[in-house]
Structures are given as C-alpha cells and as structure tokens.
Amino acid sequence: MESVKAQSYDVHIDELAQAALNQHIAKNDYSKTFVLVDTNTKKYCLPAFEKKFEEPIDSIFEIEPGEENKNIQTCLQVWEQLSNFDGDRKSLLINLGGGVLTDLGGFVASTFKRGIDFINIPTTLLSMVDASIGGKTGVDLGSLKNQIGVINQPQMVLIFPEFLKTLDPRQIKSGYAEMLKHGLIKDKEYWDDLRRENIFEVASSIQKSIAIKNDVVMQDPTEKGLRKILNFGHTLGHAIESYCLENYDKKTLLHGEAIAIGMIMEGFLSHKLTGLSKLCLNEIKETFLQHFEKVDFDTNDMDAILKLLKYDKKNSHGNINFVLLQSIGVALTDIKVPENLFEEAFSYYKE
Amino acid sequence: MESVKAQSYDVHIDELAQAALNQHIAKNDYSKTFVLVDTNTKKYCLPAFEKKFEEPIDSIFEIEPGEENKNIQTCLQVWEQLSNFDGDRKSLLINLGGGVLTDLGGFVASTFKRGIDFINIPTTLLSMVDASIGGKTGVDLGSLKNQIGVINQPQMVLIFPEFLKTLDPRQIKSGYAEMLKHGLIKDKEYWDDLRRENIFEVASSIQKSIAIKNDVVMQDPTEKGLRKILNFGHTLGHAIESYCLENYDKKTLLHGEAIAIGMIMEGFLSHKLTGLSKLCLNEIKETFLQHFEKVDFDTNDMDAILKLLKYDKKNSHGNINFVLLQSIGVALTDIKVPENLFEEAFSYYKE
Structure with missing residues (x-):
C-alpha cells in the first residue's frame, strides 16, 4: 500500500514499512x-x-499498558532506563504499541537529553489511524488527559496491519470510531462506505483515514484553525473518558468508545446550532449505537462530566469551544454552546 | 543598556526591560x-x-530553591498548580529566579498543554549571562544534570541588574566564572578586562557576555558544531558538580564553582593536547584560584567523578569529547582525550 507523506516524515504501510x-x-x-x-x-x-x-536491539524497555499508566511516573521509569542503558543523544527509541505507548514514548524521546530520534509503530487500529499522524506526544496529569506534552515529529511511522489480528473486537471498534469521525468531518462518501463495511475488514481503509487526517494536519500543523475539526466528538468525549477513568464504579471506556458518545452528543448540538439535519443526526446515533453499547449516566455523572469540560486543554479564556457539523462531511470550529444545551444532549443520547 | 536580539526573542536590560x-x-x-x-x-x-x-498577576507559584529541587517532582507541583488555577493554552508563565528556576519553569511551560508562552527574568548573575540565552530548558534526573528537557525559546528575557544586590558574594563569583569562560573561548581582550575588574562591579559587562553567547548560539542553535565551545570547562565541571551534589560529605558546589575547577583541568588538557601555552595555563589557574577556594579530591573522589563523565549528555557513542583551548580566545571542539591524562589534570589542579 502506498506511503503517506506527513510533515517531516513518511507513514509506511505493510511491506514498504x-x-x-x-x-x-x-x-x-x-x-x-x-x-x-x-x-x-x-x-x-x-x-x-x-x-x-x-539490526540488533540494544535493550527492550517494558511498561504497564493502559491509560492509567500514561503518566509522568512511567516516563521517569523509561528516562531512567534510557540513562542506565547508556542512551545518549544519538540513540533511537522505537515505540511499539498503542496510542498510550506511542504518545508516552514520543514524549520521553522528545525530552530525553533535550530530544532523541524516535520511530512509532502503532499496534492498535486507533493508533494507526489517529496517533500516527500529527506529532502530538504527551501524558496525563491525574485524570486530565494529555496535559503534559510537546509537539514533535517521529522519524517515521510504520503500519503493519497484521498486528490488528492481535486485538480484541472492543479495540477494533475503538479505532473504527475515529475512522468514522474522519468521514463525518471531511468526507461523506467515506462515511457511507465505512458504515457499510464489515468492521473487522477495515484494514483496507486505514490509508484513507491516515490521508484525511494528514491532509488536515499539513494545512494547520499548530492547530490554529482547520486542525481543530479533528476534535469533533472529543470535547465531551474527553470529559466522559476522564470521568470514567477516575471513577472506580464506572467502567473504563476505550478512547473510541468515549468519543462515539461524544459524537452522538455533539451531533445533537450540531443539529441545534449549526444546521445538521435531523435525518443525519439520527443516522449518526444509529451508526454508533449499532457498535457501542449505551452507557448509563445519571445527573451526578453529568454534572461531574460538565465540570471536567472546563479543564479541557482546548478551552481558552474559560469559554468552551466546540467543533460542530454543518452536514456530514463539513465541520465548523469555534462554536460556543449555551450551557443549557448540554443537559439536552445527554437526554438525546439516553432516549 | 542596549537590548540583544536573540533567536526569536530579545534580551532587554534595565529600564528597557x-x-x-x-x-x-x-x-x-x-x-x-x-x-x-x-x-x-x-x-x-x-x-x-x-x-x-x-498588569495584575493571577497567581504566584512558589517552589523550593536549589539544584536538589530541579527535578520532575517539582515540575509536577507546578503543572498541577497551573492546572488547578485554570491555566490554559493562552496563559503566560513568568519565571523569576536563577538558572534552576528558569530552566525548570521553561520546561514546565514548554510542556504544559503542549506549550504555553513564558518570559524569563534571571535574578542571579549566572542566569543573566548564561541561562538567559539559548533556549535550553530542563531538569535533572537523579544526580545527572539536565537529562530531561527541550530546546524552546522564551518570549523575551528581562535583565534587571538591581537584583544582583540581593546576591551573596558566592553567587556573584559563580556567574563571574561563566563570564570569564566567555573571554576564554571567544575574546582575549574581554578576558583581560574582566580579570582586572572588581568582581562586584561586573554588572556593566553583562551585556558583553550575553552578546558573546548569543553570537555563538545564533550561528549554531542546535549545537551541531560551534555552540559546543560553550561547554569549555563543563565536561569535567558537570561531573564534579554532580558528584558533590550526590555525596553528602562533599560541600555542594555552585555551578560556577564547579566549572572554575573544570576550566583549570581542561586548561591543563589544552596545554597537553591543543597548544595552549604554559604561561596562559598558569594565568587561567591563578585567575580562578584567586576567587575560588581549592576543593580537595582524593583518589576515590576522582574515580567516581570520571565514572560520571561517561553519562554526560554531550557524549556520543561512548567517546568523551572535550572543548579545549588553542590559545586564550580560541576554542577547538570534539577533541578526544586519552584517559591517562585525567589523573594528571587532577594533579595539576591540586599542586
């Protein structure tokens, strides 16, 4: 499959990788x-x-998996190992794992001795189609996602679709949610194709998703404008994900599971504020609920989630800006949402 | 006093600041x-x-002073405070302190929400003439100095010489050592002038030191070549500083005190390897010993210091590269030093 030229590096797929x-x-x-x-x-x-x-590998460093380990303490472990195994400025770090690992490994490499080379090999569908592009690295601060990090590009990203066979269906679906997002914000035809596809055969669409994300990032690498559209579903989605992560009585959601809920709710806000038709809104809700079981949120949950919203790193000056859809395939950025609509969005998701 | 134009920012002094x-x-x-x-x-x-x-200040964050607090735990404190006080991507962090504080604060700002603006206001002579230029940020990892960091430029650097009145003589001398280094590596006339000056009246020379460092950094921002000359005295100096920091029975040295020793020893290596005259070598030793009391190192100390050398972040592929002087004002980079000379360098310092 053809390689994708990203900012300062290439994404190579399969045999070319x-x-x-x-x-x-x-x-x-x-x-x-x-x-x-x-x-x-x-x-x-x-x-x-x-x-x-x-080539020979000098050392293999192992960390615990999962979002709950995407923190500075795990970074410290890896920095210390790099130091103990005589890593220097000319060393290379290859990150082999999902988005948590490549985000963390990218941050560790970008800050070890003020920056060493790294290569990302995403092993989950989510990280192949999302974290592989854009140069975002970082870790969480408590339950606040990606609060600490830098923008820095890997030397290259390598995608081996065979790793998808190692994933359980929940993880495949999590990546599929991000792929659907690429359709929603940029390409109606892609949305339609993906919805019809067997979700366990999406490997052939990876390149298309990468190309959409890359096209957006190349036009706006520092997220001044267009790039924000990639955050569709993520403003509420991140808050939901953080909330479920820090509450032991809530099931921890995978990233794609959280933003699937976020996309339904922000689809509702789009219908209310930016002209998304009722028909399209229902299509979005049906598509996600077909693959993602509904999660129960009571009033306390909702209040706590809305409180977390204001910590989202994309907020500025206390305003909460959303990316909303004008139609499927067309996203608008910097839309302010009246607070009273949030409750309605939760109700729409529940009904 | 005239401002100095650095890479993407200016260094303003006194009333202009x-x-x-x-x-x-x-x-x-x-x-x-x-x-x-x-x-x-x-x-x-x-x-x-x-x-x-x-303008009004929204919050003041306070950390403990000293190299022993220049670590990730202190960064975590500041990241959490930024987060708790609703810092967002459009927030500004003003770092008011010595090199430890501006290095750490610069790193915290460069990594909070993937980077917010910061302004450095160095308050020690050392940080005015050294840390203010070059965009190096970072913290230590255990006793290894500046292992974690990024290169990132502040919005501006502001120098208020009145803060020098708040310093004790030991701290003034520490900065004076870096100023002398600027003469040794780049400007014999400046070296001669500085040696003759009353060290408590060096404020008027701050701009000259900044200009020398800035000139070097502008020619080689990423330390591929010329910029390495700034490391004169630092290869052994850093190891000595780290060793004294981690050994409770050794007096902790200020940075300038450690590199003063490093410059005497690396002056000796310069005499042995790169043509520095005996006369100049003695002049260097006398100048530093006039201001810095001799530190005792026994054989165990020396062995431990040499072991630390190999961890210095400027080493690559296990080789230890030195910056040495050809003459006063002319430095050479990437000089390999035979191991047997290290012991002689310690002896020369002691004798």
Whole structure:
C-alpha cells in the first residue's frame, strides 16, 4: 500500500514499512537502538517485529499498558532506563504499541537529553489511524488527559496491519470510531462506505483515514484553525473518558468508545446550532449505537462530566469551544454552546 | 543598556526591560498571568518586580530553591498548580529566579498543554549571562544534570541588574566564572578586562557576555558544531558538580564553582593536547584560584567523578569529547582525550 507523506516524515504501510525501517537504520549511525513495549505488545507484537528488523536491539524497555499508566511516573521509569542503558543523544527509541505507548514514548524521546530520534509503530487500529499522524506526544496529569506534552515529529511511522489480528473486537471498534469521525468531518462518501463495511475488514481503509487526517494536519500543523475539526466528538468525549477513568464504579471506556458518545452528543448540538439535519443526526446515533453499547449516566455523572469540560486543554479564556457539523462531511470550529444545551444532549443520547 | 536580539526573542536590560514587558503584556491577550518564584526570589525580588509590572498577576507559584529541587517532582507541583488555577493554552508563565528556576519553569511551560508562552527574568548573575540565552530548558534526573528537557525559546528575557544586590558574594563569583569562560573561548581582550575588574562591579559587562553567547548560539542553535565551545570547562565541571551534589560529605558546589575547577583541568588538557601555552595555563589557574577556594579530591573522589563523565549528555557513542583551548580566545571542539591524562589534570589542579 502506498506511503503517506506527513510533515517531516513518511507513514509506511505493510511491506514498504519493513524496507523503510531497515534502510533508515542502515543510513543513520545510531549509537543504540531501544524498543519500548508494554506487557501486551511484548507478547503479541514484539516477536513478529523482531523478525522484520535486521539490526540488533540494544535493550527492550517494558511498561504497564493502559491509560492509567500514561503518566509522568512511567516516563521517569523509561528516562531512567534510557540513562542506565547508556542512551545518549544519538540513540533511537522505537515505540511499539498503542496510542498510550506511542504518545508516552514520543514524549520521553522528545525530552530525553533535550530530544532523541524516535520511530512509532502503532499496534492498535486507533493508533494507526489517529496517533500516527500529527506529532502530538504527551501524558496525563491525574485524570486530565494529555496535559503534559510537546509537539514533535517521529522519524517515521510504520503500519503493519497484521498486528490488528492481535486485538480484541472492543479495540477494533475503538479505532473504527475515529475512522468514522474522519468521514463525518471531511468526507461523506467515506462515511457511507465505512458504515457499510464489515468492521473487522477495515484494514483496507486505514490509508484513507491516515490521508484525511494528514491532509488536515499539513494545512494547520499548530492547530490554529482547520486542525481543530479533528476534535469533533472529543470535547465531551474527553470529559466522559476522564470521568470514567477516575471513577472506580464506572467502567473504563476505550478512547473510541468515549468519543462515539461524544459524537452522538455533539451531533445533537450540531443539529441545534449549526444546521445538521435531523435525518443525519439520527443516522449518526444509529451508526454508533449499532457498535457501542449505551452507557448509563445519571445527573451526578453529568454534572461531574460538565465540570471536567472546563479543564479541557482546548478551552481558552474559560469559554468552551466546540467543533460542530454543518452536514456530514463539513465541520465548523469555534462554536460556543449555551450551557443549557448540554443537559439536552445527554437526554438525546439516553432516549 | 542596549537590548540583544536573540533567536526569536530579545534580551532587554534595565529600564528597557520594564517597558518591553508591559508592552508585551498589553499586546498579547493572555488569559492568565502566572509568576513562578522560589523562597528566595519571593522574598528578595518579587516586591521589586511587582512594582515594575503594570498588569495584575493571577497567581504566584512558589517552589523550593536549589539544584536538589530541579527535578520532575517539582515540575509536577507546578503543572498541577497551573492546572488547578485554570491555566490554559493562552496563559503566560513568568519565571523569576536563577538558572534552576528558569530552566525548570521553561520546561514546565514548554510542556504544559503542549506549550504555553513564558518570559524569563534571571535574578542571579549566572542566569543573566548564561541561562538567559539559548533556549535550553530542563531538569535533572537523579544526580545527572539536565537529562530531561527541550530546546524552546522564551518570549523575551528581562535583565534587571538591581537584583544582583540581593546576591551573596558566592553567587556573584559563580556567574563571574561563566563570564570569564566567555573571554576564554571567544575574546582575549574581554578576558583581560574582566580579570582586572572588581568582581562586584561586573554588572556593566553583562551585556558583553550575553552578546558573546548569543553570537555563538545564533550561528549554531542546535549545537551541531560551534555552540559546543560553550561547554569549555563543563565536561569535567558537570561531573564534579554532580558528584558533590550526590555525596553528602562533599560541600555542594555552585555551578560556577564547579566549572572554575573544570576550566583549570581542561586548561591543563589544552596545554597537553591543543597548544595552549604554559604561561596562559598558569594565568587561567591563578585567575580562578584567586576567587575560588581549592576543593580537595582524593583518589576515590576522582574515580567516581570520571565514572560520571561517561553519562554526560554531550557524549556520543561512548567517546568523551572535550572543548579545549588553542590559545586564550580560541576554542577547538570534539577533541578526544586519552584517559591517562585525567589523573594528571587532577594533579595539576591540586599542586
């Protein structure tokens, strides 16, 4: 499958990825090559990766998986390992894992000795279609997602669709939600195609999703304008995700599960404020509920989620700005939402 | 005194600094203005700063002073305070303190929500002439200095020489060592002038030191070549500083005190390897020993210091590269030093 040219690097898919990796290593005179894995990718992805990789790996660093470990303490572990294993400015870190791992590993590499090279190999559908593009790195601060980080580009991103076979259906669906978002904000035809597709055969659409996201990011790398459309479903989605993460009596949601709810609610806000038709709104709700079980939120939940909203890093000067849809495929940014509509959005999701 | 144009920002001195600060704040629509101080600068510098500053300060964050607090735990404190006081992407952080505080505050700002604006107001002579230029931010990892950080430029740097009156003589001398270094690596005339000056009247030379450092950094912002000359005295100096910091039976050295020792020893290596005359070497040793009391190192100390050398972040592929002098005012980079000379360098310092 064709490679995608991102800002300062390429995203290579499948057989081209393997060749690109080995060429890059041969061309660069790295002092050490380190691989960062988590308990899952060590078991399910590392053996296959080691077969593809021609050069010796100096050390493999292992971290615990999951959003609850995407924090500065885990960074400290990896910084210390890099230091203990004689990592220097000419070392390379290869991040083999999902979005949590590549976000964290990218941040660790970007800040170790003021920045070393890193390569991302996303192993989940979500990270292949989303975290692989855009250069965002970072970790959470308490329950607040991605509060600490930098924008920095990897040397390259490599996508091996075979890793999708190691995922459970819940994780596939989580990535599928982001792919549907790409259709909603930029490409109605893609939305229609994806909805009809068997979600376990979406590997062939990965490139299309990457291309949509990349096209947006290239036009606005620093998120001054257009890039904000990628946040559709994420303003409420992030708050819901944070809330469920910090409440032990709530089931922790995968990122795609949270933004699927966010997209239904922000679809409702779009219907109220920016002209999204009732028909399209219902199509969005039906599509997501077909794949994602409804989550119960009572009034206390809702109040706590709305409180978290104001901490979202995309808010500025205390205003809460949303990305809303004018129609399927057309997104508008910086829309202010009257507070009374939030409750209605929750009701619409529940009904 | 005239401002110095650095990479993407200006260094303003004295009366121009105050005007520049207030203009910048008036021009930029910051959502919040935070000031970071330590226990010392809160007491000795904040009151004077508040008189100069026309806009309201939203919150003042206080950290403990000293290299031993220049770590990720202190960063976490400040990140959490920024978050708790509703800091967002449009917030400004003003760092009021010495090099430890501006390095740490710069890193915190560069990584909070993937980067907010910051202004540095160095309050020690050392940070005025050194940390104010070059965009290096970061914190230590255990006893290893500046292992975690990024290169990122402040909006501006403001120098108020009146803050020098708040310093004890030890701190003035520490900055004076860096100023002497600027002469040694780039400007013999400046070296001669500085040596003759009363060290408590060096305020008038701050601009010259900043101009020398800035000239070097502008030619090589990413430290590929020329910028390395700024590390003269720092390869051994950093190791000595780290060693004294982590050993409770050693007196903790200020940065300038450690690199003064480093410059004597690396002066010796320069005499052995790169043609520095015996006369110049002795002049260097005498100049520093006139202001800095000799520190005792036994064989165990020396062995431990040499072990730390290999962790220095400027080492690559396990080689230890030094910046050495060809003559006073002319530095050479990437000089490999045979290991047996290290012991001789310690002996020369002791004798």
